[in-house]
Amino acid sequence: MTAERLVEFRAYRLKPGTVQAFEQVFVEESLPLHQRWGMDVVAFGSPPDTTDQFFLIRAYADHDHREASQAAFYASADWVLGPREAIVRLIDSDSCTLACLPEPLIDALRNPSHPEVS
Known part of the structure; x- marks a missing residue:
């Protein structure tokens, strides 16, 4: 058995006309922090043929790992004094869906067009 x-599938509705700015801050500032804090970013980006939307997919060992990891990350000075304000001010709303998936399916979700995500 696998x-x-x-x-975690997180979807953001961004303020009109801000998707490029959001993606730039995410790639240049937020993603490196996620990686430094040991978070597994599976994929991210803007869905094709959409405007003002962005998605982020992250994987965790279990619910406890997700809760502890996010609590530490979002309370850190790295985040609070770093890209937090730039990210938050561009978001209109967000939603989150959780699912338990086997590792091969998680690997299939990984976005090869973003080499910064391993």
Whole structure:
């Protein structure tokens, strides 16, 4: 049996005309922090043929790991004094869906067009 991990699918509705600015801040500032804090960013980006939307997919060992990881990350000076304000001011709303998925399916979701995500 293949082990499963908890996968978070986060969708953002951005303020009109800000998707490029959001993606730039995410790639240049937020993503490196996610990686430094050991968070598994599976994929991210703007869905094709949409405007003002962005998605982020992250994987965790389980619910406890997700809760502890995010609590530490979002309370850190790295985040609070770093890209937090630039990111938050561009978001109109967001939603989150969680699912337990097997590792091969998580790997299939990884976005090869973003080499910065391993």
